Structure formats: C-alpha cells, structure tokens
Amino acid sequence: MRPVARNLAVVGIAVLAIGAGFVGxxxxxxxxxxxAGGTTSTLAVLAAGTLGAxxxxxxxxxxxxxxxxxAPLSAQLYEGSLAAATTLTVLGQPYDAFVSADYRVIPQxxxxxxxxxxxxxxxxxxxxxxxxxxxxxxxITTSNWASDIVRPGxxxxxxxxxxxxxxxxxxxxxxxxDSLNGARGTFYSHFYTGSIGGFAGPVTTTTKIVPETQAxxxxxxxxxxxYLIYRSYAIANHLAYVELSPHxxxxxxxxxxxxxxxxxxxxxxxxxxxRVVLGAPVLFAATVPSTAPNVPLGIAFIAYLLSNQTSxxxxxxxxxxxxxxxxDHPSAIPAALAGFAxxxxxxxxxxxxxxx
Numbered sequence: 001m002r003p004v005a006r007n008l009a010v011v012g013i014a015v016l017a018i019g020a021g022f023v024g025x026x027x028x029x030x031x032x033x034x035x036a037g038g039t040t041s042t043l044a045v046l047a048a049g050t051l052g053a054x055x056x057x058x059x060x061x062x063x064x065x066x067x068x069x070x071a072p073l074s075a076q077l078y079e080g081s082l083a084a085a086t087t088l089t090v091l092g093q094p095y096d097a098f099v100s101a102d103y104r105v106i107p108q109x110x111x112x113x114x115x116x117x118x119x120x121x122x123x124x125x126x127x128x129x130x131x132x133x134x135x136x137x138x139x140i141t142t143s144n145w146a147s148d149i150v151r152p153g154x155x156x157x158x159x160x161x162x163x164x165x166x167x168x169x170x171x172x173x174x175x176x177x178d179s180l181n182g183a184r185g186t187f188y189s190h191f192y193t194g195s196i197g198g199f200a201g202p203v204t205t206t207t208k209i210v211p212e213t214q215a216x217x218x219x220x221x222x223x224x225x226x227y228l229i230y231r232s233y234a235i236a237n238h239l240a241y242v243e244l245s246p247h248x249x250x251x252x253x254x255x256x257x258x259x260x261x262x263x264x265x266x267x268x269x270x271x272x273x274x275r276v277v278l279g280a281p282v283l284f285a286a287t288v289p290s291t292a293p294n295v296p297l298g299i300a301f302i303a304y305l306l307s308n309q310t311s312x313x314x315x316x317x318x319x320x321x322x323x324x325x326x327x328d329h330p331s332a333i334p335a336a337l338a339g340f341a342x343x344x345x346x347x348x349x350x351x352x353x354x355x356x
Contacts, residue, residue: 041297043071044094046087048101048284049164049213050124050229052078053236054317055099062304069297078213080164085109094291096298099305101230102165103283103348107328107356115287117332120348121306121325122284124318125251126173129239130226131219137226142243146177149226150190150206157210157224161200161277162269166212169250170228171200172264172279176248179263199267199274215239230282232318251320253281255351262355280355284319288334303336328353 043063047055055078059071077087081100087093088110098115100106106118128145130137136151149156161167175196178187185196191207192200202209208224215227216237234241246252250261264279286305288298304310306325314321327333327345338344347353 039068041069041294042075043069043297043301044096044293045071045076045099045301046084046093046095046097047076047078047099048081048084048166049078049159049211050101050166050233051099051284052076052213053233054313058305058310058313059301061310062301066300080159080166080212081105082109082165083163088289088291089114092291094293095289096292096294097286097301098289099284099286100165101282101284102169102280103285103352104280104356105165106285106287110287110289111328114289114291116290117327117329117334118285118287119302119306119325119327119333119337119345120283120285120322122314122319122321123251123253124230124232124282124284124320125244125249126169126228126282127231127234127241127243127249128226129215129219129229129234129241131222131224132240133222134225140242142245145242145244146181146187150187154226155206155208155224156191157208157215157218157227158202159212160209161266164212165282166228166230167209168266168268168277169282171266172250172261173228173244173248175264175266176260176279177244180245180247197265197267197276230318235318250279250282253283253352257281258351258355278355280352283322283352299334299336306337306340328356 043059045055045059056073056076059076063069063071081102082105085105088098103120106115130140136154137148140148158170159167161171174188174191178185181187188196191203193203194201210218210224212229215229215233216239218224219227219239247260258281261279261281265276267274267276286302288295292298311321324340324345326348328348330344330347333345
C-alpha cells in the first residue's frame with residue numbers, strides 16, 4: 001500500500017494536547033524541559049536491533065528540532081524485540097519509547113502491565129545480504145538465491161529466534177522457499193535440525209547464530225557469507241543484497257498473503273517453556289511504556305516518527321509506511337497520535353489481530 005502524507009499541522013495540534021508547541025514545522029516542548037536556561041530532557045529509546053541503523057538519526061533530528069531535548073546514543077538500546085520486551089517487563093529498565101520489529105510483541109509481551117496500546121506503522125521485507133567476494137555467489141539473483149546458498153562451503157547468518165523476531169522470520173522465509181521449491185524439507189534441513197514447526201536448531205556447518213546488529217560486521221569479515229536481513233538494514237549498511245519473491249519476503253499484509261505466511265511456523269523458547277510462533281508479515285509497531293520517565297516526550301517522539309516530517313526518510317531507508325497507522329486499542333491511544341486519522345486511528349485488521 002502507498003503511504004499517505006500526514007499533516008504536520010495535525011501533529012502540532014495533537015502535541016499541544018500533551019504540553020508541547022508547534023511553530024513553523026516540528027517544534028515540541030515536552031513537559032519538564034525549557035528551550036533555554038532550564039532543564040534538559042533526555043529521550044530514552046528501546047528498539048529492535050535493525051532500527052539501530054536509522055532510528056538514532058531520527059532521534060537526533062527530533063532533538064535538534066525540539067528545544068530542551070537531547071537524544072544521546074548512550075540513552076538508546078537496540079536489540080532483538082523479544083529481548084527488548086524482557087528489558088522492559090522483567091528487568092524494568094525505563095525508556096520513553098519502544099519500537100518493535102514484530103507487531104505481536106507489544107500485545108503479547110508488554111501489554112497490559114507495561115503498556116496499554118501500540119501503533120503499527122511500517123513494513124520492511126526480508127532480503128538476502130551476501131558477501132560479493134565469495135565466488136559461489138557472484139551470479140546470485142532473486143530467482144537463483146536458494147540454489148546458490150546451498151552450495152558447499154556457503155554459510156548463512158541469522159539471529160537467535162527466541163530473542164529476536166528476525167530469527168524466526170528467517171526460519172519462515174526458509175520454510176516458505178522450501179514449499180515453493182517443492183523441496184519437501186530438504187532446503188530447510190540444510191540449515192536447521194529438527195522438523196519444520198519444531199525447535200529449529202542450527203546446522204553448525206551451514207548456519208551461524210549472530211545478532212542482527214552484527215550482520216554487517218560478520219559479512220565484511222567473512223564470518224558468514226550470507227544473512228537474511230531486513231532491507232532497511234542492508235540499505236543503511238551498504239550491503240550487497242538480492243530481493244526475495246513476495247511469496248517468501250514477509251512484506252505483504254493483505255489477507256491472502258497472511259494466509260500464505262501462516263503456513264510457516266517454528267518453536268521458540270519463551271521464559272521457562274516453549275511456544276509455537278506462526279509466520280506473519282513484518283510489521284513495525286511502537287508504544288510508550290507505562291514506566292516511561294517522560295511519557296509526553298515518548299508520545300511526541302512517536303508522533304514525529306509517524307509525521308510527514310520523516311516519511312520520505314523512512315521510504316529512502318527501505319520501509320513502506322502504513323498510513324494512517326493502526327492501533328490495537330483505539331480508546332487508549334493518546335490524543336497526539338489519534339490525530340493522524342479523521343476520527344481516530346483504525347484498529348489492527350482482525351485477520352492480523354488473530355495472530356496476537
């Protein structure tokens with residue numbers, strides 16, 4: 001779907017409702033800060049590892065355009081979204097905003113104790129990043145990538161599926177490609193042990209568990225030859241990559257595509273037990289934790305991320321925006337965010353909410 005431009009005047013009016021101002025562009029005054037000579041508020045951000053490639057620049061721009069606010073990298077943490085949810089709910093670390101790479105993480109792991117709503121705002125397809133210096137990958141394309149990466153000696157990097165949604169998304173892509181090829185499990189078993197849908201242990205000779213934040217580094221050093229990663233990360237880190245077919249890249253979120261995605265599944269460790277995760281489109285979502293040190297600041301930052309002030313940058317980074325964004329609890333959404341739709345933000349479509 002094509003992104004729809006958001007009216008910055010709407011953002012400004014909405015921010016007024018949380019103690020901020022709007023003058024000739026984006027201009028916010030979160031509570032507890034002053035534009036000169038007063039206290040300074042520090043924006044604390046917790047987000048999916050892949051967002052570490054572009055969210056710091058958004059936070060910096062937001063701070064530069066918001067008097068009395070700073071956004072040092074030291075106040076930002078980028079890690080797997082499941083691990084980040086644990087950071088909020090178990091470790092109790094305070095952040096003003098949380099952005100997840102899986103729209104299911106916040107309702108399943110953060111609400112209702114540590115948040116009361118989410119906004120779903122973007123999608124980002126999986127691609128195959130690779131080391132172009134590897135001879136066996138010199139002619140890799142969208143149509144032949146699956147045959148090229150099973151050549152002898154070629155290794156695949158992927159994060160831990162129990163800590164990072166990219167880990168299970170990579171598994172889903174492998175499973176869906178397996179079914180597309182009619183491989184009957186042979187493509188999957190080249191990379192993972194166990195049965196499809198069960199716990200996917202890495203085949204150590206072909207699959208290396210590496211955090212997504214290290215994907216660019218391990219590709220550049222030859223630690224792995226390929227890595228299934230979000231397109232935005234590949235673009236931000238100037239990686240060589242090939243697009244994957246819509247059947248396997250988890251980008252589309254229409255009902256038919258979601259039915260296709262849910263044919264894939266895997267089992268992950270969750271707390272002291274295990275649970276099955278179904279395939280789903282990659283949809284990014286954000287919230288302000290109930291434990292946020294500065295709730296108005298967190299809301300203002302998310303409003304900034306959803307505004308037309310940033311939409312071109314999101315697109316350039318490889319994301320496709322959902323506008324207006326969706327929410328799981330319209331009645332709980334802050335006024336500053338509800339202003340992005342004529343009445344209120346639409347609810348997450350039922351066929352997607354069914355996967356919570």
